[in-house]
Amino acid sequence: MKEEALRSPLKAFMKQRRMGLNDFIQKIANNSYACKHPEVQSILKISQPQEPELMNANPSPPPSPSQQINLGPSSNPHAKPSDFHFLKVIGKGSFGKVLLARHKAEEAFYAVKVLQKKAILKKKEEKHIMSERNVLLKNVKHPFLVGLHFSFQTADKLYFVLDYINGGELFYHLQRERCFLEPRARFYAAEIASALGYLHSLNIVYRDLKPENILLDSQGHIVLTDFGLCKENIEHNGTTSTFCGTPEYLAPEVLHKQPYDRTVDWWCLGAVLYEMLYGLPPFYSRNTAEMYDNILNKPLQLKPNITNSARHLLEGLLQKDRTKRLGAKDDFMEIKSHVFFSLINWDDLINKKITPPFNPNVSGPSDLRHFDPEFTEEPVPNSIGRSPDSILLTASVQEAAEAFLGFSYAPPMDSFL
Numbered sequence: 001m002k003e004e005a006l007r008s009p010l011k012a013f014m015k016q017r018r019m020g021l022n023d024f025i026q027k028i029a030n031n032s033y034a035c036k037h038p039e040v041q042s043i044l045k046i047s048q049p050q051e052p053e054l055m056n057a058n059p060s061p062p063p064s065p066s067q068q069i070n071l072g073p074s075s076n077p078h079a080k081p082s083d084f085h086f087l088k089v090i091g092k093g094s095f096g097k098v099l100l101a102r103h104k105a106e107e108a109f110y111a112v113k114v115l116q117k118k119a120i121l122k123k124k125e126e127k128h129i130m131s132e133r134n135v136l137l138k139n140v141k142h143p144f145l146v147g148l149h150f151s152f153q154t155a156d157k158l159y160f161v162l163d164y165i166n167g168g169e170l171f172y173h174l175q176r177e178r179c180f181l182e183p184r185a186r187f188y189a190a191e192i193a194s195a196l197g198y199l200h201s202l203n204i205v206y207r208d209l210k211p212e213n214i215l216l217d218s219q220g221h222i223v224l225t226d227f228g229l230c231k232e233n234i235e236h237n238g239t240t241s242t243f244c245g246t247p248e249y250l251a252p253e254v255l256h257k258q259p260y261d262r263t264v265d266w267w268c269l270g271a272v273l274y275e276m277l278y279g280l281p282p283f284y285s286r287n288t289a290e291m292y293d294n295i296l297n298k299p300l301q302l303k304p305n306i307t308n309s310a311r312h313l314l315e316g317l318l319q320k321d322r323t324k325r326l327g328a329k330d331d332f333m334e335i336k337s338h339v340f341f342s343l344i345n346w347d348d349l350i351n352k353k354i355t356p357p358f359n360p361n362v363s364g365p366s367d368l369r370h371f372d373p374e375f376t377e378e379p380v381p382n383s384i385g386r387s388p389d390s391i392l393l394t395a396s397v398q399e400a401a402e403a404f405l406g407f408s409y410a411p412p413m414d415s416f417l
Contacts, residue, residue, distance in 0.1 A: 079150045079151070079152035079159070079161070080152065081154065081157075081159065081384070083103055083104055083105065084101040084102065084103055084104065084110075084112060085101060085102045085104060086099045086100075086101045086112070086380050086384050087099070087100045087101060087102060087366075087380065088100040088368060088371075088375075088376050088380065089375045089376065089378045089379075089380060090111065090166075090368070090371050090375055090376060091111075091113075091371075091375055092375060093113075093115075096113065096114045096115040096116050096119070096157070097113075097114055097381070097384070098111055098112070098113045098114075099111070099112050099114060099380060099384060100112075100164060100365070100368070101161075102365075109164045109365040110149060110161050110162060110163070110164050111162045111163065111164045111165065112159055112160065112161050112162070113159070113160035113162060114157055114158070114159055114384055115157060115158040115159075115160075116156065116157060117153075117156050117157060117158060118156065120158075142194075142195060142198045143221065143350065143351075143352055144191045144192070144194055144195040144198075144221065144222045144223060144224060145195050145198070145199075145223065145224050146162050146163050146165065146215070146223050146224065146225040147162065147163045148160060148161070148162055149161045149162065149163070162225075163223070164365060165215040165216070165217050165218075165223045165225070166217075166218060166360075166362050166365065166367060166368065166370060166371070167215065167216030167217050167218055167219075167220060167360035167362060167370055168215070168216055168360060168369075168370025168371065169211060169212055169214065169215055169216075169370075170188065170211040170212075170214040170215070170216065170222075170272075170276075171210075171211035171212045171214075172370060172371075172372060173216070173358070173370075174211055174275065174276065174279070178279045179275075179276065179277060179278060179279040180276045180277070182277065182306060182307060182310060183357060184276075184357040184358060185273060185276040185277050185310075186310075186340065186341065186343070186344070187344075187354065187356065187357050188214075188222055188276065189269065189272070189273045189276070189340075189341075190341055190344045190346075190349055191221060191222035191349065192209070192214065192222055192224065192269060192272065193269060193332060193335045193336070193341075194332075194346070194349060194350060195222065195224045196209070196224075196265045196266075196269065196332065197331065197332025197335070197336070199265075200262050200265070200331055200332060201332075205261070205262045205264060205265060206224070206265050206268075207264060207265070207268075208249075208268075209224075209249065209265060209268035209269060209271075209272055210248070210249050210268070210272065211272060211275065213225055214272070216356075216358075216360055216370070217360075218360060218362045219352075219356055219359065219360075220356030220357070220358050220359050220360055221352060221356055247288055247291060247292070248271065248281040248284060248291065249267075249268045249271045249272070249281060250292075250295060251263075251264045251267035251268070251295075251322070252267075252295055252296050252320045252322075253322050255292055255295060255296055256296070261322065262327075262331060263322045263325045263327050263328050264322070265327075266317050266325055266326060266327035266335065267317060267318060267322075267325065269317055269335070270282070270313075270314055270316075270317025270318040271318065273310075273313070273314060273317070274314055274318065277306055277310065277314075278303065282300060282314075282318055283295045283298055283300075296320075300314070300315060300318050302314060302315070307340075309338075309339045309340040309342075310340055312338075312339065312340070313326070313338050313339075313340040316338070326338065
């Protein structure tokens with residue numbers, strides 16, 4: 001029995017070591033330059049693991065990128081951590097950080113979202129992360145949605161390489177100015193509505209609209225970011241029932257845990273517009289339970305310092321009954337044709353021909369004045385661009401790899417031309 005008790009952990013340890021060795025060999029095998037070296041070729045010949053569970057006796061063609069379990073740098077040569085200089089922390093979330101990074105070869109600046117697989121798996125959030133990636137892939141050209149350049153993974157981290165937007169969060173500007181004049185709020189609301197309408201046309205419900213997820217670009221145009229709570233495949237009149245979102249902006253039907261549809265986004269647009277005009281979200285209370293009660297039961301109260309068209313729009317968007325809410329019948333077309341937006345030329349808007357009411361006046365990519373110093377003063381972690389060697393000895397590697405199978409993405413080569 002003693003011998004068996006010792007043999008079992010030893011066997012597991014040896015298996016993990018072999019997995020690590022196998023991973024190392026595969027990395028070498030994927031490097032065409034290294035493979036040409038005669039000593040490497042001889043090592044590869046004598047180092048094939050004999051256990052069928054680790055490697056087939058009959059070699060098969062390498063898996064396609066979408067099938068690969070990618071434990072090292074991406075199979076795409078443009079997508080590995082060492083390609084970047086990580087310069088500053090510009091944001092933080094539950095699973096990692098967003099960093100300003102410069103691509104060493106291209107000298108282009110990107111926002112790189114680096115997420116810890118371990119934290120995602122612990123909270124069982126892998127579906128949301130993959131959903132975010134899928135939504136980013138669908139956003140090919142819309143001007144008011146953040147763009148994904150490529151994504152890749154290492155043994156312990158996921159990387160989104162995104163457009164770098166440095167005009168600051170809408171939340172940051174609202175905090176500094178307290179509220180916006182109506183023409184400025186109208187411009188932002190129109191660009192946000194256009195982005196939401198586009199997502200809805202792809203059968204995607206955004207579900208987490210709030211000032212922290214709304215960025216301004218260097219000219220002052222809106223850019224929606226953070227698609228982690230998006231729900232895909234919601235057809236017209238389709239519903240879902242997951243309880244998620246941010247307390248201040250939750251629609252009544254979500255709080256009631258009832259099925260909800262894409263009109264949940266129009267409620268959130270109403271909440272954000274209200275906050276832009278008044279400085280606080282509608283139904284706000286420091287006491288979350290009281291705020292929930294307000295959302296469910298308290299009538300909407302509008303102070304008289306806004307125009308009748310703004311009042312009418314807020315009443316339509318913040319309608320507690322989703323079947324009567326503005327957008328319930330004809331989605332974005334109802335918002336677009338509302339009198340509040342009669343001054344907006346929607347073709348000019350989508351083509352960025354309307355001059356934004358506020359210019360962030362950033363001098364270039366290194367101008368971080370609109371980022372919270374809480375982020376930018378934080379040192380860039382040394383571990384961002386590498387994975388600890390010990391990760392190869394942990395049993396969770398295979399679990400993480402399977403959870404994020406197919407995450408790595410690079411656009412078709414002709415899109416670089």
